[in-house]
Amino acid sequence: MTLPTIKKDILLVDLTLYLRKHKTLIIPDVHIGYEEALNKQGILVPRFQFNDIIKRVEGIFLLLRKEKLPIERIVLIGDVKHEFGAISDEEWRNTLKFLDFLQKESPDMILIKGNHDTMLGPIANRRNLKLVDSVDLREVFICHGDKIHRIPPTAKTIIIGHEHPAASIGDGIRSEVFKCFLKGTWKSRPAGKLLKRKLDLIVMPSLNLVTEGTDVLKEELLSPFLQENLDAFEVFVVAQPGEILYFKKIKDLRMK
Numbered sequence: 001m002t003l004p005t006i007k008k009d010i011l012l013v014d015l016t017l018y019l020r021k022h023k024t025l026i027i028p029d030v031h032i033g034y035e036e037a038l039n040k041q042g043i044l045v046p047r048f049q050f051n052d053i054i055k056r057v058e059g060i061f062l063l064l065r066k067e068k069l070p071i072e073r074i075v076l077i078g079d080v081k082h083e084f085g086a087i088s089d090e091e092w093r094n095t096l097k098f099l100d101f102l103q104k105e106s107p108d109m110i111l112i113k114g115n116h117d118t119m120l121g122p123i124a125n126r127r128n129l130k131l132v133d134s135v136d137l138r139e140v141f142i143c144h145g146d147k148i149h150r151i152p153p154t155a156k157t158i159i160i161g162h163e164h165p166a167a168s169i170g171d172g173i174r175s176e177v178f179k180c181f182l183k184g185t186w187k188s189r190p191a192g193k194l195l196k197r198k199l200d201l202i203v204m205p206s207l208n209l210v211t212e213g214t215d216v217l218k219e220e221l222l223s224p225f226l227q228e229n230l231d232a233f234e235v236f237v238v239a240q241p242g243e244i245l246y247f248k249k250i251k252d253l254r255m256k
């Protein structure tokens with residue numbers, strides 16, 4: 001089995017992306033501690049998520065190994081942990097455990113700061129990890145997606161997380177919501193320039209296994225990158241672990 005691509009040299013590996021040229025694996029929003037936050041609100045969900053995430057990522061490493069694709073760098077796209085403000089003991093422990101687990105696979109690891117990551121600094125320091133606002137790999141620019149950055153002139157593709165896209169796919173009688181990747185375009189206007197620059201924009205689903213995410217067909221989207229032309233975005237559904245289905249454009253899904 002060869003891994004599907006979303007763009008040349010960018011492979012879809014279950015809920016992650018692999019940049020072939022840079023031998024880099026991008027891990028989307030994990031939201032460790034999400035169930036704990038739900039529990040605090042009185043919503044009872046079992047706390048299985050942490051082990052499920054580890055198993056899922058192990059499966060991703062295995063898929064890459066089978067294809068002989070080495071991981072030389074891991075980029076976490078932000079929102080590794082869920083809770084704003086004070087971090088609980090369990091969340092602290094699990095976040096460290098998760099980072100250690102990833103670092104065993106790739107010592108070179110970069111954390112992008114998400115909007116939930118106000119307390120990630122001390123954790124990053126304890127493991128000597130770089131905590132940054134964005135990652136510039138020349139033709140690929142990676143940021144969390146909660147705010148617009150100055151996009152370097154070399155960038156042709158922007159990759160973001162934050163939005164947790166999902167799509168309801170149905171046969172007219174029943175429908176089910178699946179996590180999905182989105183691919184569309186984003187126009188940036190460099191400072192002082194009159195003309196806009198068109199870039200490819202890839203949005204990653206979350207690795208939060210408690211919820212599928214935001215249904216892009218029904219709900220309003222948050223990211224400032226996703227306020228225009230949403231209907232023209234292509235949908236890549238993650239049907240089950242490692243299985244990606246291409247569903248054309250959001251507007252085609254709306255007509256069903």
Ligand SMILES: [Mn+2]
Nearest residue numbers: 079114115162
């Ligand atoms: Mn976020």
